[in-house]
Every structure is written in structure tokens, then in C-alpha cells.
Amino acid sequence: MSSAAVEIDGLSKSFGKVHAVSDLSFEVQAGRVTGFLGPNGAGKSTTLRMLLGLIHSDSGRGSFGGHRYEDLEHPSAQVGVVLEDASFHPGRSGRNHLRVLAAAGSHPDSRVDEVLERVGLTGAAHRRVKGYSMGMRQRLAIAAALLGDPRVLVLDEPANGLDPAGIRWMRDLLRAEAARGNAVLVSSHLLSEVAQSVDDVVVIAHGSLRASGSLEEVLGGADGPVTRVRAAEPERLAAVLSEAGVRTEALSGALVAPGSTPERVGRLAADHGLALTELVAVSRSLEDAFFELTADQS
């Protein structure tokens, strides 16, 4: 059995003749924030809903620690969820909305006030939800996800409706949850935001996996990580790297090493007593990578 906190294994789903998701597999590890990216209509929401048992998959399986969501004993204590179209009864107050969910999940009422405080809605807790702004509704949805203090968070476009301060707050929340050892799977179309928040990335288009791995790996493209290095003795450095099997190309007075990390290049240079004047990881922006990977759908 996989040690992943979340495992998507060969999920497929068609709606009539439309293949929404095709044989999709990836994992989300504990203690890391995984960005789930794709153009509109790529199948992100369908995938998350299949993972949560809201949509029946045609084949494949989504699981949390090896268990399907519907088989979890106290699901809200293990998985916190924010879906893109989080909806509320307009006539119910924010606090009462959470009280209902707390009752269903067997969480004490005290948790309601704790999560309201955490998302900054204490002052509006007794107001009816129909008077909430979009950002307040999003915070309420996040509060609901945090009610059971879950080990896994699944968030579909959680930054929707948040103002810049709210987005920063969300980023800090994601990082704090990962720092506590929790797994966070977050879908988003805000690439710049994702780039600042995530450890790992999964990119899909047309329902199929296009790339997955650490942010560095995905940004490195097909060659993997790319390192640019400058040395006082560039010819000697090129020879050392070549002997070690590191492919290099000369570029504007520097050496570029596709497929090698700065750690490897730096270690080889140090081992041979070579002084370096520059050693950097060269990467595409996430936006470049995204458009390259999803070019046929974007």
C-alpha cells in the first residue's frame, strides 16, 4: 500500500461522449502542498469530486491513506474540503452553518468558534450568509474544512473571491498546514499564487496528466533541472563536469548543465578545488511551463 496521503489511481470519467478525465494517476504526500493545475475544463473539479465520492468514476480509484472517502469513519476529521462552488443556505447564519456541520461530524461546538476566529469571521458569525461577500463565503468554506482539524485538505480554487490580503492569508494557511505535517491538495488557476505556495505540482489538460513532481522538476521541463555555472577556470570546469558525465553547453561565458542540479555541479567543483563565481538553478516560470504543458488546450 502507498504511503501517500492522497492517491489518485487510474481515474477516468466520461460524460456522454466527453472524456472529462482519462486514466489519471498521481499522489499527494503528507507535509507538502501540491498544486493541481490545468486550464478551465481540464478535469480538475471532476477529479476532486471523484476523489470525494461525489461523482462516480468509470474506472480507477481515489483514496486517502488507502481508504475511499466514503469509507472513512469520520471523514470531516480526516479530510477538509473546499469546493469551487461552496454553497450555503442563505437564511442560515455563518455560525449555524458550521454548527450543523459540527453536529454531523461529531465535533464539539467549541470548534465552531475556534475556526471562525481562525478565518477572521467572528464578527460576522451571527449574520445570515446571504449578506456575506464572496470573500467572506470563501472564508466560511475554509472554516468548514478546518472544523475537524483534518490531516488532509482538498481545496478547489480556494483563493476565489479573496482580496490580496486574503490571498496572502490563504498562502500562509496552506504553508502552516503543510508545516504541521498535513497534506494539502489545492487546485488553482492563479499560477503566480500557486508558484509561491506549493512544493509539488500536478498539471493536467484534457483530463490527462501532463506533468507531476516537485515544482523544480516540473519547471525544469523535459531536461529536468538546469544549472548555470560560471568559474574562474571555465575550461577546467567543463572538463571536470564532462568526466563526471554532466552534459554542458557554453552560453554567454557561462556553462549550462541541463539535467543536473546546482548541488551536483557545486559538489563536483568543490571536489576539484574549482572556484565558482556563479551557481544558479535555471528554470522556466510556472506560467511558461503551464502553457507549454497544456498548449493543446490553453
Place this chain on the structure above:
Amino acid sequence: MTPLLRAEVLKLRTTRTFIAFAALAVGTSLLIAGLVSLLTEPTQDSVLADVFTSDTSSLFIIILAVVGISGEWRHRTITSSLLAAPDRVRFLAAKTLAFAVVGLLLSLSISISVAVLGFIILSARDLPTPGLGELAAQVGHIASEAMLLGAFGVCVGALVRNQVVAVVGLLLLSFAVEPVLIGLVPNVFRYAPFVALPTAVSAIPADQSGLGDVDLLAPGLAALAMLAWIAGTFAVSAVLLRARDLN
């Protein structure tokens, strides 16, 4: 089941719709009982049916139940409900049970209030009052009707899902279609679930419910028939709910 049941009752208590409907049920029931007690002179034989059957909670609880379950789709709260309770059949069972319990409690509290009001007014006018035993039995019959209609309303609402269609359809069936059909084909439509069977469960005479001289089932038998309707509609609703994708 208990946490889900608590959650469903809490859902009901925390909306203004329930408060408004409960207030309407209390208000209309007391108004009818008060007016009949004040303006008519019931005999010992008729006083129970004339004054002490004015509890209108059954009508309101079935509408509330239909609104409650169809509102899950209307407001799209069905998603968060099923995330909290992924076993869809348990969710539906909890909602069905919750509305049955609320119907029972609402009816009991209204019937007891009606009884107190009726006794006070009739005693003050030196008019006959029913025996406590037969009054308690009548209260039990009406409460059973409300309980069964609360459960049935959830199952009907889960089948239809569209709130407007469900409520309008319910009112049409209850006030137009079924009363007409039972007059035309009484042997068949005395088993119908919106008017005939609930009236029979409540032990209120058919003519007092606008059903003419139809020979309704005995209360116990009618309750069993209602339970069969509830079981049937619950089963179909559960199968559909389990099969549906929540996009």
C-alpha cells in the same frame, strides 16, 4: 445515526422557514379551535371531532419536509451534506427520521395547546368536553399522521428535487387531484397517500375532511399503508440518490 439526526434537526431549527411554518401551524390551529369553541355549541358526541382535531401541523410538516430536502438541491447544500455524511442512504434516512420526529413533536405541542384552549373555553361556556382518554387517543392519532407525513414529505421531495415543482405538485395532489379521484374511484384512492391515508390515520371523519362518505381504512391499517408508501418512495429515492453524480 445520532449525529446526523442532530444535524438535520439543527438545520431545520436554524432557518426562518421552519419558524414561520411552525408559527403558522400554531396560529391557525389555535385560531380554528378558539373560533369553533366560541362560536358553535358542540354536543358530547361531536365535541371531540369539532373542536379537538384542529391541529394543522400535518399540512405544514409535509410542506416543510418537501422544502427541506429539495432545498438541499436548490441551495446546493447537498454537496456539503454528503461530504459530512458520505453514506447517502444514511443521510436520507437521517433526514426522513428528523422530519418524522419534528412532525411528531410539533403536532403534540399544538394538539396539547389546542386541548388546553378548547377545555378552557368550553368549560367557561358550560359546554360538554371529551373524556381525557379519548382526547389522548385523538392527539396520538393526529401526531402519528404528522409523523408519517413528515417522513413521506422527505421521500417525495428527494424524488422530485425541484423545490417549486415539488411544493406545487404536493398542493395540487392534496387539494385537487386526490380529493377528486377518491370521489370517483374510492376503493382505489382510499389507499392514496396525500389525503385519504393521512385522514384515516388521524381518525378524523371523512366528511369533516371534505372526502364525503368515503369508507376510509381503520387508523392502524392506514398507518401501515402509509409506512408502505414511505418505504417504497424511500427505496426509490435512495437508489436515485446513490446513482446521481453531484457535479
